[in-house]
Amino acid sequence: MHTVITVILPIFALILLGYLCRRSNRLGPSAASEVNRMVVWLCLPALLFKVTATSTWAQIWQPGFVIAFSAGCLLTFAFTLLWRLRMGHPLVDASIDGLSAAYANTGYIGIPLCLLVLGEPGLEPALISTLIVVCVLFAVAVVCIEVGLQQERHLGRAVATVLKALAKNPLVAAPVLGAAWACTGLGLATPVMHLLDLLAAATTPCALISLGLFLAEKQPGRQAGAWPLVVIKLAVQPALTAFLAIRVFHLPPVWAHAALLLSALPTGTGPFMLAEYYQREAGVVSRTILISTVLSLLSLSVCLYWLGA
Numbered sequence: 200m201h202t203v204i205t206v207i208l209p210i211f212a213l214i215l216l217g218y219l220c221r222r223s224n225r226l227g228p229s230a231a232s233e234v235n236r237m238v239v240w241l242c243l244p245a246l247l248f249k250v251t252a253t254s255t256w257a258q259i260w261q262p263g264f265v266i267a268f269s270a271g272c273l274l275t276f277a278f279t280l281l282w283r284l285r286m287g288h289p290l291v292d293a294s295i296d297g298l299s300a301a302y303a304n305t306g307y308i309g310i311p312l313c314l315l316v317l318g319e320p321g322l323e324p325a326l327i328s329t330l331i332v333v334c335v336l337f338a339v340a341v342v343c344i345e346v347g348l349q350q351e352r353h354l355g356r357a358v359a360t361v362l363k364a365l366a367k368n369p370l371v372a373a374p375v376l377g378a379a380w381a382c383t384g385l386g387l388a389t390p391v392m393h394l395l396d397l398l399a400a401a402t403t404p405c406a407l408i409s410l411g412l413f414l415a416e417k418q419p420g421r422q423a424g425a426w427p428l429v430v431i432k433l434a435v436q437p438a439l440t441a442f443l444a445i446r447v448f449h450l451p452p453v454w455a456h457a458a459l460l461l462s463a464l465p466t467g468t469g470p471f472m473l474a475e476y477y478q479r480e481a482g483v484v485s486r487t488i489l490i491s492t493v494l495s496l497l498s499l500s501v502c503l504y505w506l507g508a
Contacts, residue, residue, distance in 0.1 A: 207503070210311060211496055213404055217411020231412035235468075238406045243306055244373035245398035250326050251377030252387060261327065263448035264458060268328050271440030271462050272336045275301040279431055280343065290347030295474050296424075298340040299487045300431040304467035305329040306370065307410050308495075311403040312464070313457055316503065324457035326374065333370050337469060344477060413468055414489050425486035428466070432491050433498045437463035456506050463502050465491035 217234075220226040279300040283293035303309060305328045313321030341364065366372070380387075387395070440462035444455045466488045474481040 207496060207500055210308060210315075210407060213407035214411040214414070214492065217408035217413075218415045219411075220408075221412045221415035226412060228416075231409055231416060234405055234409040234412060238307075238402065238409055240369050242398050242402040242405055244369040245395045246310070246402050247326065247329070247370065248373040248377040248380075249387075249392075249395040249399055250322060251374040252380045254323065254381060256381075261324070261450075261454060263450050264324055264444070264454045265327060265331070267440060267443040267448050267450065268324075268458050268462065269331050269335060270443055271436055271458075272301045272303070272331060273339065274439060275431060275436040276336060276339065278435075279428065291344050291477065291479060294340050294343035294347060295470055295477075295479060295484060296428060297343075298336070298473065299466050299470040299484050300428045301336060301436060302340075302467050302469050303328070303332055303432075303436075303461055303464040304410075304492075305332050305461055305464060307406040307467060309461050309464050311407070312460060312499070314403075316460065316506075317453055317457060320453050321457055324454055325461065328457075328461045329370070330374060332467070332469075333368065337473075340470075340473065344473070348477070410468065410492070413471075414492060416485075424483050425490055428483070428487045429491045429494060432466050432487070433463060433494060437498075437502065459502055459506070460499070463495070463498055465495040 217226075217231075221228075221230065276297040278297075280293050280297035283296045284290065288296070305325060309328060310322065310325045313325040317324075342358065437459055441455075441459045444450045444458035450458065466484075468488060471481055471484045471488060474484045
């Protein structure tokens with residue numbers, strides 16, 4: 200239990216620092232956006248580029264983990280989407296709710312958590328899961344939203360919108376460029392490695408403080424209906440993913456443990472940004488992020504205790 204507290208509390212302490220700094224107005228209303236911009240455009244892309252540029256395909260390509268984690272995300276998304284549609288919600292809102300229930304915070308919490316619990320080997324599954332969440336799950340949600348907005352017409356335009364958005368996303372471009380560089384067989388020069396190391400080292404504290412700043416912002420609008428999404432995110436998705444990783448694909452311990460931890464993460468800020476972009480109701484999404492982040496302190500502790508970490 201001591202190890203669980205040691206691993207979890209520093210992460211949430213950084214989130215709390217960001218929250219308190221915003222609530223006390225030590226950091227202004229634009230701080231969350233600006234810190235987040237630095238993480239998204241500099242720190243995290245540097246980390247992702249470094250990992251893919253210095254990794255081999257044998258390290259990255261783990262079919263069992265890819266299928267187990269992807270299936271956990273997509274099945275959770277599909278279940279929530281269909282459930283919301285049966286309740287009479289529009290396809291756009293149901294898609295955002297589905298994303299809220301399946302979008303694990305792999306970038307801000309998953310990478311530092313896996314590094315702390317599993318060491319350097321934990322960075323590879325964290326990277327793969329980030330690519331799955333950003334490239335696959337996010338893209339599926341955007342396609343569903345575009346279809347809903349266009350009343351199920353012009354799917355080609357929806358696909359083009361997705362491809363254009365992904366091409367401009369630094370969290371997609373950085374690992375793709377890193378993988379392309381790795382294929383050349385060329386190493387990274389020492390000054391470049393030092394630069395990437397400096398930027399990558401800032402990823403964890405800045406990302407977690409940014410998340411705390413975001414959670415401190417009061418979001419207007421309807422906030423009812425978040426609890427079911429939180430339960431699905433923190434209980435259903437990790438149980439499903441763990442079953443696939445351990446019972447179906449029999450993954451090695453490091454990969455199986457990473458699959459459980461990464462699927463048990465709270466909801467990331469991606470669904471909220473999507474809701475804001477499409478000018479939909481963001482109250483449920485922001486409340487889901489807040490509640491799942493707070494409760495994940497308990498759920499992740501239970502997971503770590505069960506894993507014997």
